[in-house]
Amino acid sequence: MDTRYYLAVDIGASSGRHMLSHMENGKMVLEEIYRFPNGMTEKAGHKVWDVDRLFEEILTGMKKCLEMGKIPYSMGIDTWAVDFVLLDENDKMLGDAVAYRDDRTKDIDKAVYQFVSETELYTRTGIQKQSFNTIYQLMAVKKQNWKLFTNAKTMLMIPDYFHFLLTGRKAQEYTNATTTQLIKAKTKDWDYQLIEKLGYPQDLFLEIKSPGYELGDLSNVIQEKVGFNCKVILPPTHDTASAVMAIPTQADDALYISSGTWSLMGTELKEADCSAGSRKCNLTNEGGYDYRFRYLKNIMGLWMIQSVKKEIAQDTSFAQICEMAAKENIKSVVDANADRFLAPDNMTEEVKKACSESGQQIPQSVAEVAAVIYNSLAKCYAGTAQEIEELTGKKYSHIHVVGGGANAAYLNELTAKETGMTVYAGPGEATAIGNIASQMIAAEELYDLKAARQCIFDSFEIKEYCPD
């Protein structure tokens, strides 16, 4: 068989990348062929994603495949979750793709709870409360932009929208759909009763498709633009679901942190845990590959460091920031999960303010601010690990850290120290790897999830950090 190439387009809140992969002697080979920046822009008083530019970037990266003579057999796109576009009757985008950190959902929870209580919502969906979940964003549209709301005929999550632009076919992928908080944990399908209660039109929501579903070929227009055709296979389109696929373990119940803009810490469950205990700890049950629930918690994550870098250390790399922080011994910590860090005007100042308010040493330099953030994250991981142990009744001896944050050596050291667990860090490109693994399984180049995880373990470097 000729070498088969698979293309993962993985778009995060701060950058996107095209990763091409193939199998060589039973190992996955990964090559980054294109990278582009992402970020929110301000438009008409809102924080929005420039989806038109992102789609152009997707095409530019695809053209690289042709230039390199490595035409992919299939491709798939994953992005962050919860955000969406609304399409009109002619499948044209209505309004903007408003970003989840925009404050249009401020106090909107109350409007949702008029129709369904918070407890009932959790019992039905198993999804943790985040003010930015799609359910609240849709309520914001309904209350703030009635005309747009009534003109909307289809809702597509961001990756589904890009897949639609590539193929002309609309589908709703399961893992990302669960982050809307409109999917019933039991049936793994839209909760139409809930949707009706909220007054959302039922036909906005398309049939759910599982990762691995073959959406179709590139449309003729796109084939002309990029110079080739390939299949579009739905990966777990929620980036975190792709990352969790790539945890290099054979255990069914490993503890992991998918570390990037957010730190998503959790384990996998066969059945969702929608109990009051889970709800109180704000643990979520997001849909995963093979219907393995991602029982996890959102922790603010490297967004805090990304923001500080943008504000006061643009010319310093993340690796340098991490090294500099390791040399500091400031002990101040902040609550990394406090809402104040979701979208502050200035992260550096917000961290300083939080330290000052709690009577702790106020960090001054970039290194000190970063040290406070890393320490705070590690503390938060330790608290979350304990909650998960209590809720699952299990004891964990180690944690897998995957994603870009796996390269932050100092953070890994602190995590091992604070949790008392061994940290296995890597692979750093877990999201793209999971995306590709799902395509390889669909193409029968890998047998199943277990085989994929074994192959990932064999193919990529994993570093060990011991608690002492």
Ligand code: LFR
């Ligand atoms: C990580 C992530 C998280 C989700 C947040 C917002 O990139 O997808 O899983 O909670 O972004 O969509």
